[in-house]
Amino acid sequence: MSRNPARGDTPEERIEALLAERHRELETQAARFEESVQDLERREELLRDSRASLERLLRLGTSDLDSREGELAQLIQELTAREERLREAELELARRRGELGAVELKRAALERHEQALAEREEVIAAREAQLSGPASAMSFDSIGLALVPGSTYRLVDIDPATLGRGDTVIVEGEEHCVARIGSSPLPGDSRRCAYLLPAVSPSSGGSS
Numbered sequence: 723m724s725r726n727p728a729r730g731d732t733p734e735e736r737i738e739a740l741l742a743e744r745h746r747e748l749e750t751q752a753a754r755f756e757e758s759v760q761d762l763e764r765r766e767e768l769l770r771d772s773r774a775s776l777e778r779l780l781r782l783g784t785s786d787l788d789s790r791e792g793e794l795a796q797l798i799q800e801l802t803a804r805e806e807r808l809r810e811a812e813l814e815l816a817r818r819r820g821e822l823g824a825v826e827l828k829r830a831a832l833e834r835h836e837q838a839l840a841e842r843e844e845v846i847a848a849r850e851a852q853l854s855g856p857a858s859a860m861s862f863d864s865i866g867l868a869l870v871p872g873s874t875y876r877l878v879d880i881d882p883a884t885l886g887r888g889d890t891v892i893v894e895g896e897e898h899c900v901a902r903i904g905s906s907p908l909p910g911d912s913r914r915c916a917y918l919l920p921a922v923s924p925s926s927g928g929s930s
Contacts, residue, residue: 867906867915868893877908877915885916897921 864882869875870893878893885891889900898918906915 865903865914865916867913869907869915869917870894870898871918871920890921891916891918893918
């Protein structure tokens, strides 16, 4: 029967062989453990670098966010101020429109009043022109009736004549002045009538 060469012949040799094999296993495990430690150290270093990079990015992001938040707050403040100014401008515009409407109403009323005054002025001017015009403009043909003054006024038929305001006429031997020409006071009488006043003699108009 042959002997197994992996085993020693003596217990000491077998123990040494076992110890050597165990030593090799421990060295292998130690090498693996060393590799694991080195790998962990590399991973820790990468983790520290990643964490540092992340912290830098976070700081930059936070700073950028703070800056943008400040800009946004300033923009909101500016927009609020602009909205307030716009609201005040709209209120001022509405107030001015109201004032303009009141002014337009007042102007329309004044224009109507001026138009009424102008019409009245035209009427008055026409009446003044009739009153202050030449006697020929107010004369009438064939005046055959006169209202003669006296103790009482009386209607007298006169010879038809062309008379006007300011003319003199002799009725019943007395001189009279034509005050105006008008319609006959008799109902249904279409004739024109001379309304007379006593003529003033030149001597009576002087001072004593």
